[in-house]
C-alpha cells in the first residue's frame with residue numbers, strides 16, 4: 001500500500017500527457033470528461049445515500065432488538081415499501097433516462113463527423129493487423145501510424161478495416177470509433193492545441209494488439225500544408241552510391257512484394273507505404289523510434305519487436321542492409 005501511495009504522483013504524472021480521457025484537448029473530449037465527472041458525482045451521492053440508509057436501519061434495528069416482536073406487521077413497514085419503490089426503482093429509472101438523453105442527444109452529437117460536404121478535409125484511416133494506414137483523399141499522400149492534422153480545424157475522419165475489427169481511439173481528442181470490415185465509420189478529429197496526441201487500438205485484434213498505437217500531430221495550419229505537400233510528392237531519389245544500392249536491394253528483393261514507394265516500381269500494399277518513411281518519428285505503430293540503429297534492427301528482426309507481425313525476417317546483413325538503411329533514411 002505504501003509503495004502504491006508513494007508511486008501515485010508518478011503514475012498520475014504519467015497519465016497527464018498521454019492517453020488520458022480526463023486531460024481533454026478538444027471540445028468533444030471535454031464534453032465526455034464532464035459527463036464522466038457528473039456521473040461519477042451522482043454515483044458517489046447515490047452510494048452515500050445507500051450507505052447512510054443502511055447505517056440508519058442497522059442502528060434502529062439494533063436499538064429495537066431484532067426478532068423480539070415477530071408477530072403482526074411492524075410499524076413503518078408500509079413506508080419501507082414506499083422507500084424501496086421510490087429510491088430503488090423510480091429514482092434509478094429517472095436517472096438512467098436522464099443520462100441516456102444527455103449522452104445520446106448532446107455528447108454523442110458533438111463527437112460526430114462533420115458532413116463530407118461541409119468540411120474541407122477528410123482523412124481515411126484503415127486498420128491492419130497491426131498498424132494504421134493513413135490516406136488524405138484528394139492528394140497522393142499515404143502514410144502510416146502518424147496522422148497530421150491542422151490545429152483547431154474540424155476534420156472528418158473515416159475509418160475502415162483491411163482485416164478484423166479494430167478500434168481507433170485517441171482519448172484526448174474524441175471517443176472510440178470501431179473499424180469494421182466492409183463498413184466505413186466516421187468521427188470528428190479536432191485538437192484545441194498544437195501538440196502530439198497518442199492513441200491506441202482499443203479492440204483486441206490479435207497477438208500484437210498492444211503494439212498498435214498511433215500519434216496524431218496537430219500542426220499550425222501552414223506547417224500542416226507544407227507537410228501534406230511533402231507527403232504527396234513521390235519519393236526522393238537516392239543521392240549516394242550506398243543508397244542507390246539500397247534502392248536496388250529493395251526493388252529486387254522481397255521488400256517490394258509488400259511495400260510501396262511512390263515513384264519507384266514498388267507498389268505493393270501488404271505493409272505500410274514507405275515513400276516518406278524517413279519523415280516519421282516512430283516505426284512499427286509507435287513500437288520503436290525511427291533511428292538508424294532501430295530501423296536496421298527492425299529490418300533484420302522485426303519479429304523480435306512484434307512477434308507474429310506480417311513482416312518476415314529476411315536474413316539480410318552486411319552491405320545490403322547498410323544500403324537499405326541509407327536509402328530508407330533518405331526518404332524524408
Ligand SMILES: [Cu+2]
Nearest residue numbers: 166201205212
Ligand atoms: Cu487492433
